[in-house]
Amino acid sequence: MTTLVCTSASKAAGPAAQTLPYPSFSSYVRARQPVLLRTARSLTGNPSDAEDLLQTALAKTYVAWERIEDHRALDGYVRRALLNTRTSQWRKRKVDEFACDELPEPDPVAGRDDPAEQQALRDAMWRAIMRLPDRQRAMVVLRYYEDLSEVQTAEVLGVSVGTVKSAVSRAIGKLREDAELGLVHQ
Numbered sequence: 001m002t003t004l005v006c007t008s009a010s011k012a013a014g015p016a017a018q019t020l021p022y023p024s025f026s027s028y029v030r031a032r033q034p035v036l037l038r039t040a041r042s043l044t045g046n047p048s049d050a051e052d053l054l055q056t057a058l059a060k061t062y063v064a065w066e067r068i069e070d071h072r073a074l075d076g077y078v079r080r081a082l083l084n085t086r087t088s089q090w091r092k093r094k095v096d097e098f099a100c101d102e103l104p105e106p107d108p109v110a111g112r113d114d115p116a117e118q119q120a121l122r123d124a125m126w127r128a129i130m131r132l133p134d135r136q137r138a139m140v141v142l143r144y145y146e147d148l149s150e151v152q153t154a155e156v157l158g159v160s161v162g163t164v165k166s167a168v169s170r171a172i173g174k175l176r177e178d179a180e181l182g183l184v185h186q
Contacts, residue, residue: 022065028074029058036078042141043086045130053089057081079146079156083138090134102179121181128178136171139164 033054040050040057060081061074068077129137142153143164150168154161175181 022062024071025062025065028071032075032078036075036082039079039141039146040082042145043082043134043138053082053085056085060085076156079142083157086134086138102177102182124178124180125175128175128181131178132171132174136167136174139167140171143168 036057037050037054040054041047044050044053057078058081061068061078064077068074129140132140138157139153142148142156143150148156150161150164154164157164
């Protein structure tokens with residue numbers, strides 16, 4: 001992925017520009033790409049879409065490189081670019097939601113000692129998270145997978161802390177109602 005940014009930047013600048021004018025950008029991308037790609041995958045649910053999303057966010061970051069004052073906060077800048085880009089994509093298409101007829105209550109003890117059961121639960125949980133509406137999924141990913149606080153999540157998404165709290169609460173309610181998660185424990 002780094003190659004795509006470097007190659008397109010070099011081609012845009014002309015044949016004389018064989019190296020990037022920002023070597024610190026290349027270093028940053030090499031060091032942080034796996035973590036940022038994980039965030040992008042969490043937002044898209046599709047490895048190919050995640051790579052495209054990260055590529056777009058990194059291109060935006062590259063263009064703004066000179067204007068970014070605090071390079072210690074680059075992850076936040078790129079996450080914001082990821083979320084803004086993904087939000088633009090969400091707005092272009094309809095979000096489908098569905099209601100469940102049953103409220104499964106998972107057995108809290110089942111599968112605790114069996115690694116296969118634990119993996120099945122993790123897989124089912126991830127599939128359930130991917131079925132959440134995009135905005136709720138983004139908030140759940142930032143809160144529980146990226147381990148951001150409610151305040152940090154609100155700042156990244158540009159919403160109020162109350163919006164984060166209510167959306168995460170609704171998302172957790174939907175996860176509790178997810179039929180597949182109930183089947184894992186049966």
